[in-house]
Amino acid sequence: MTQSSTVKGKFISFEGIDGAGKSTHIAFVAEWLGAHGKTVVSSREPGGTTVGEKLRDLLLHEKMHLETEALLMFASRREHIAQVIAPGLARGDWVVSDRFTDASFAYQGGGRGLDRSKMEALEQWVHPTLQPNLTLLFDVPLAVARARLDATRTLDKFEQEQADFFEACRTEYLRRAAQFPERIVVVDSTQSIDAIRAQLAAILEKLL
Secondary structure (H helix, E strand, C coil): CCCCCCCCCCEEEECCCCCCCCHHHHHHHHHHHCCCCCEEEEEECCCHHHHHHHHHHHHHEEEEHHHHHHHHHHHHHHHHHHHHHHHHHHCCCCEECCCCCHHHHHHHHHHHHCHHHHHHHHHHHHCCCCCEEEEEECCCCHHHHHHHHHHCCCCCCCCCCCCCHHHHHHHHHHHHHHHHHCCCCECCCCHHHHHHHHHHHHHHHHHC
């Protein structure tokens, strides 16, 4: 379920495998919401806080045990909720986050193979009543995602993973979308930028 109806703000998360194109559209959504009178807080995971950004550097560049990785992801998330998400929602802001817990299910669960029950236990511990009001899942075939990544920047440890890892991440993302259709909207990210933005605007209109 989403956060309590007594909370004044809204929470939107952006998801997708690396190279799916979600980052291209986060600024557009923030600007669109601002133009419609909303105060927007933009953030990211892992990261978003002083502690979280330090953990991000470790998580993206240091090899570690799978369970350590999952625990650090949720540790960063707990700080993110306490310092950014919950205060923003309480103020009535719209919080826009580049990734949230669906990413952990996809990457540590689907990609790395951590047992789903452990992920669910961490989710229940860290944010038992908080879920995004809307999750935008940008989906593309793996070949498209990889081509986009290879053309842009130096890859972190996740982006350097092999094709089967990302196929497993994508499969888990789509499983989550089927499990939570009232929250997760799948966006075909092979469309043109203009077509995607038109779709995003229509989705956001319903959330206002």
